[in-house]
């Protein structure tokens with residue numbers, strides 16, 4: 001069970017306004033005190049992994065990166081355990097440490113309520129500390145990844161705060177204005193026509209905002225800033241949270257409406273979204289209506305579970321025969 005070292009920790013964000021004031025606009029690295037509340041050691045993580053395995057694959061995403069013949073990387077998802085089988089949390093953890101497995105545990109309210117609770121406490125604290133900060137649609141998950149794991153450039157459709165708990169990682173973020181991401185690419189991601197991957201021009205790969213995170217540090221990923229993450233040689237554990245705030249929701253809905261207009265009505269949308277909040281709000285209204293009327297219903301994304309964790313396999317991955325692969329709507 002959860003090891004609550006000091007359940008009554010009153011302050012989870014240590015950094016002051018001088019650091020936090022840039023949130024929303026630029027990436028900010030801050031200090032947090034979550035490690036005074038939980039100890040994310042192997043026993044703690046193994047317990048969460050076992051509960052996730054028992055709850056089933058809709059409660060987690062377990063991935064490896066595969067390369068095709070052309071050398072292109074592809075994320076492949078799999079199972080912690082077959083249905084009805086028990087996972088050994090410590091064994092899974094050893095395999096994450098040894099290999100290239102990447103695990104995201106969802107439904108924390110059920111599987112690790114203390115983490116969900118800490119996330120909410122931290123956000124409420126930011127609301128008190130940072131003038132104008134507000135949040136809704138908060139969602140949390142726990143990321144456990146191996147020493148060489150990396151996440152290639154992509155964009156999330158909400159603003160992200162990462163509370164780093166164990167290991168070391170390097171984050172690189174790009175200002176969307178610098179790397180020229182067209183609205184049409186953002187619309188495709190928001191309308192779920194494509195995954196969240198983004199091509200970053202080669203000349204920008206080493207010129208983004210880069211920061212190395214250690215346990216006890218946290219960072220925000222401003223809304224729709226492309227980013228990539230590389231682990232730096234040890235097991236990494238982070239509480240990842242995402243949320244919306246009025247300006248991000250306005251932009252989301254404006255892009256949603258603009259994407260539908262471009263696709264359904266054949267409208268030539270030449271302009272990028274306006275900078276003015278009022279103009280953007282006007283563009284967001286049709287997006288809100290389209291959402292309410294369910295005008296756009298993308299096909300559910302089917303994800304194949306192609307492998308199962310197996311301690312007998314050299315890299316911990318046993319590929320399932322084609323007739324045993326199951327596809328889930330995730």
Ligand SMILES: [Fe+2]
Pocket residue numbers: 154155156160227
């Ligand atoms: Fe991300």
